[in-house]
Amino acid sequence: MVFSYDAKGVFNIQKIIFEEVDENTTKLISYNEFQFIGFMILIGFLMQGAFEKKPLKHMLDFKAFDEEGKSIRHN
Numbered sequence: 001m002v003f004s005y006d007a008k009g010v011f012n013i014q015k016i017i018f019e020e021v022d023e024n025t026t027k028l029i030s031y032n033e034f035q036f037i038g039f040m041i042l043i044g045f046l047m048q049g050a051f052e053k054k055p056l057k058h059m060l061d062f063k064a065f066d067e068e069g070k071s072i073r074h075n
Contacts, residue, residue, distance in 0.1 A: 009040030014055075028062065030055050 005012040015031040032055050036044040044051065061072040 009037050010044070011035040011037075028059055030059055 001016045003014045003016075005014075011034070013033045013035075017029040017031075019027040019029060021027050032051075034044060034051055061070075064070040065072060
């Protein structure tokens with residue numbers, strides 16, 4: 001799956017791959033690319049850690065939903 005999001009000063013491309021490991025295991029691979037314009041270049045540089053942590057949080061939430069049935073709500 002490939003998604004793109006366009007907001008003021010930020011363009012985000014996400015590529016998500018589900019790879020079969022065995023009949024009971026699937027590996028989720030997520031590629032994220034952020035492109036910044038104008039003032040958002042500075043924000044992107046200063047908040048780089050947040051842009052790296054958020055996709056991991058979503059992947060872990062999906063894992064909990066899939067394996068344990070936990071429903072996750074994000075604001």
